[in-house]
Amino acid sequence: xxxxxxxxxxxxxxxxxxxxxxxxxxxxxxxxxxxxxxxxxxxxxxxxxxxxxxxxxxxxxxxxxxxxxxxxxxxxxxxxxxxxxxxxxxxxxxxxxxxxxxxxxxxxxxxxxxxxxxxxxxxxxxxxxxxxxxxxxxxxxxxxxxxxxxxxxxxxxxxxxxxxxxxxxxxxxxxxxxxxxxxxxxxxxxxxxxx
Amino acid sequence: xxxxxxxxxxxxxxxxxxxxxxxxxxxxxxxxxxxxxxxxxxxxxxxxxxxxxxxxxxxxxx
Numbered sequence: 095x096x097x098x099x100x101x102x103x104x105x106x107x108x109x110x111x112x113x114x115x116x117x118x119x120x121x122x123x124x125x126x127x128x129x130x131x132x133x134x135x136x137x138x139x140x141x142x143x144x145x146x147x148x149x150x151x152x153x154x155x156x157x158x159x160x161x162x163x164x165x166x167x168x169x170x171x172x173x174x175x176x177x178x179x180x181x182x183x184x185x186x187x188x189x190x191x192x193x194x195x196x197x198x199x200x201x202x203x204x205x206x207x208x209x210x211x212x213x214x215x216x217x218x219x220x221x222x223x224x225x226x227x228x229x230x231x232x233x234x235x236x237x238x239x240x241x242x243x244x245x246x247x248x249x250x251x252x253x254x255x256x257x258x259x260x261x262x263x264x265x266x267x268x269x270x271x272x273x274x275x276x277x278x279x280x281x282x283x284x285x286x287x288x289x
Numbered sequence: 290x291x292x293x294x295x296x297x298x299x300x301x302x303x304x305x306x307x308x309x310x311x312x313x314x315x316x317x318x319x320x321x322x323x324x325x326x327x328x329x330x331x332x333x334x335x336x337x338x339x340x341x342x343x344x345x346x347x348x349x350x351x
Contacts, residue, residue, distance in 0.1 A: 153350065190300070197298025202331025209341045213348045222349060240311070241346035247311050258312070266307040273338050 104133050107149055111156050113223065118160050118238050120231045128163050132156045157243045161253055164235070168255075188263075189270045203273070206281040218280060225275035229268055236261060237268035297325045302332045306339050 111132060115125035132155045136142070142151050194200050212218040226234060236254060239245045245253070251261055297305065302325050305318060326333050 147351075149351070189303075193298070193300040197300040199299045199331045202299075203334040203338060205334060206338060206341070209338070210344070213345060218345075219349060222345065241343065242350050262308050262311060265311060266304055269307050269310075269339060269342060270303065272342060273335070276342075277338075 101137060103148060104136055104152070107152050108133065110149065111152060114153070114156065114238065114242060115160060117223075117226050118235045119163060120234075124163055124167075128156070128159045131159050135159075153243070157245075160243075164253065189267065192270075204277055204282050206277070209281065212280065221276065221280050222272075225272050225279065228275060229271060233264050233268050233271075236264045237272075240265060295321075297321050299325075299329065299332050302326075302329070303335060306332075306336050310339065310343060 108129060111129045112125060115128050116122065119125045119128065132152060135155050136152055139155075142148070192200055226238075229237065232254070236250055236256075239250045239253065240247075247258055247261055250256075251258055254261075256264075302322060305314060305322055308314060309319075309322075326336060
């Protein structure tokens, strides 16, 4: 395949790679760097056999670059707040307020009808992006590692230096927050509202 | 330690459903979950929405 074809194809995925990197790193310049490193490595490397989809392969390279970047940031003496650790995010809203004193729903989840239809709409993923951006940084990071990068819990715990229990709490909060955000801004709003 | 007369609250159900997406959960807990879901529309919707969320993230990846 001619080199120009490959770089054209890689460029197509740049937007997606940037979105994923931004959500995890919360640092625009760093995200740009990491994506650039990813595309450079992809162009230089011969690892792509064509069997897996190009996007999946690129995401694999991106995953390692993101993890490296997070590790480097954590070692910096004046770590940016969003890399500083989880304690603040663990203390924040734990969604107990959604339940009454008996542990029952105060306002139960709404009926989303046939939610899978939303997966065919680009506007839905715009809303999803905005909901992901609203997550606190370490929560977003852990959630993306789990659901997009598909790391298992042991791997995520090692990367973020947290216990399994911490991780389950964070993932719970991420899911509760996203569910609420999607309900408010898509499913209960009869389609797009935020977008 | 849970005993058989401890029914799950909705709040506990939401924690359990989330946790089951990340780690295996003991059989007794899964049975109590099924019992609760059979009786609770809110939590039934919640469980479906959690499965949808995972499917949505998978699609987001593609």
